[in-house]
Every structure is written in structure tokens, then in C-alpha cells.
Amino acid sequence: MAESGLHLKNLNWRDFGKTVPEKTDTVFLPVGTIEAHGVVPLGTDIFIPEYLCDELAPRFDGIIAPAVNYGVTRTLIAYPGSHTVTSATFEAYLTEILTGFGQSGFRKAVVMNGHGGHIGELKSAARAAYDETGLFSLVLHWWDMVPDAAKEVYGAEGGHAAAEETAGILAVYPELVRTEYMEETAAYVRGPGVSPYPVPASILVESDESALPDPDVAKAKEYMKRVTEVCAETIKTVFDGWKKELGR
Numbered sequence: 244m245a246e247s248g249l250h251l252k253n254l255n256w257r258d259f260g261k262t263v264p265e266k267t268d269t270v271f272l273p274v275g276t277i278e279a280h281g282v283v284p285l286g287t288d289i290f291i292p293e294y295l296c297d298e299l300a301p302r303f304d305g306i307i308a309p310a311v312n313y314g315v316t317r318t319l320i321a322y323p324g325s326h327t328v329t330s331a332t333f334e335a336y337l338t339e340i341l342t343g344f345g346q347s348g349f350r351k352a353v354v355m356n357g358h359g360g361h362i363g364e365l366k367s368a369a370r371a372a373y374d375e376t377g378l379f380s381l382v383l384h385w386w387d388m389v390p391d392a393a394k395e396v397y398g399a400e401g402g403h404a405a406a407e408e409t410a411g412i413l414a415v416y417p418e419l420v421r422t423e424y425m426e427e428t429a430a431y432v433r434g435p436g437v438s439p440y441p442v443p444a445s446i447l448v449e450s451d452e453s454a455l456p457d458p459d460v461a462k463a464k465e466y467m468k469r470v471t472e473v474c475a476e477t478i479k480t481v482f483d484g485w486k487k488e489l490g491r
């Protein structure tokens with residue numbers, strides 16, 4: 244699928260200078276990692292935030308920055324192709340990226356995160372960039388925001404590389420979903436008090452009733468539509484609050 248929306252990497256510097264911050268002061272940053280994901284690609288945590296930023300940025304006059312592709316991968320690092328950088332490196336890199344946005348004239352950043360292994364680092368980076376440049380940041384961990392969407396479309400919440408993330412790829416890049424692996428790909432039910440390292444499957448769920456990968460493209464599109472709408476409402480609520488209470 245071709246990218247949509249206004250992308251930072253496509254802009255000429257003169258046009259950027261005429262646009263930021265006068266016409267728009269908002270940047271969207273997709274953040275992911277390279278990690279094993281059941282029947283979907285190693286880049287799943289990048290593809291989904293990129294898609295959401297392409298859908299959401301135009302609604303808020305935002306410019307879409309190139310994604311941060313490398314993140315902190317922990318539990319699934321043993322799986323072929325999974326890749327990590329250290330927590331300190333990631334946090335410093337994200338801090339400098341966000342600080343740079345503040346120095347470029349952006350006043351608001353939406354960080355769309357696709358991966359659970361570096362949530363603390365992202366929050367710290369957002370705080371540091373605010374301290375340095377006054378940049379307001381909204382860090383979103385999309386999958387955590389939408390439990391109802393999975394229940395409504397799939398009958399239950401899924402988990403890592405389960406119904407939700409498989410839907411995210413199926414809706415946008417169906418050719419990258421390896422449905423032929425569905426049969427042989429196990430899901431591991433995470434139980435309280437049990438911490439295997441590495442984990443014994445790349446699909447991780449909370450119970451036997453959790454929603455597993457589903458090859459239905461129509462359901463996937465419906466699910467992602469709901470995710471997009473919830474994210475849009477959340478961004479609007481936060482932006483409205485910033486405007487009303489803090490004048491930005």
C-alpha cells in the first residue's frame with residue numbers, strides 16, 4: 244500500500260520552513276521494533292503504527308516523521324530475526340529525536356508505539372524532550388487502548404501476535420500474512436507467577452478463550468477501523484485539553 248498523508252522525508256526544506264510551525268505544529272512519529280510475531284512479519288510493530296499515523300495525521304494537520312524501526316525487544320529475542328538495541332540507547336535516541344522535533348519548530352508530537360517492550364523508555368524520552376524544548380508529547384500504545392474493539396469484532400481480547408496484530412497486517416498488507424503457518428503456530432497462555440525466558444511461543448495470550456489469529460480480511464478491516472477511530476478520539480481529547488488549559 245502506498246503511503247498517504249504529508250511525510251517529513253518527502254518535504255523540501257523551503258516548504259518545511261513555510262509550513263512549520265505557522266501552518267502545522269504537529270508531528271506524528273511511528274515507533275516499533277523487529278520481533279517475531281506468529282504468522283505476521285518481523286516488522287509488524289512498525290507497520291501498524293505507520294498505518295495508523297498515515298490515517299490519523301491528516302485529521303490533525305500533522306506531518307508524519309520516518310518511523311523508528313529498532314526498539315527494545317526482550318521476551319522474544321530468542322526467535323529468528325528478532326532484534327534489539329539496549330534500553331539506554333533507545334531512550335537516548337528517542338529523547339534526541341523528540342528534542343530535535345521541538346528544535347525544528349514542532350510544538351506537539353504524537354508518538355504511535357507498536358511494541359510493549361519499551362514503554363517506560365518512551366515516557367522518559369517524552370518528558371526529557373519537554374524539559375529541553377517545551378514539546379508536548381502524546382505517547383500512544385495502540386493495542387492497550389482498544390480492548391472493546393477486539394471483544395466486539397473477535398469475541399475476546401487476543402494478545403501478542405494474536406487476533407489484533409494479525410488484523411493490523413491483514414487489513415493493510417494481506418500478502419505478508421503467512422496463513423499456511425497458522426496450523427503449526429502455537430499460542431502460549433501466560434499465567435500469573437510463571438516467567439519462562441525465552442517464552443515458548445511467539446503468540447502470547449492471557450487465557451484459552453483469547454482471540455487467536457483470524458484470516459478473515461473483512462473482520463480485520465473492521466477491527467482496524469475501530470482502532471483508528473478510538474485513537475482519533477483520544478488524540479482529539481488530549482489536544483482539546485492542551486488548547487483549553489495550556490493554550491497550545
Ligand SMILES: [Zn+2]
Pocket residue numbers: 280287288357358403404408
Ligand atoms: Zn507486536
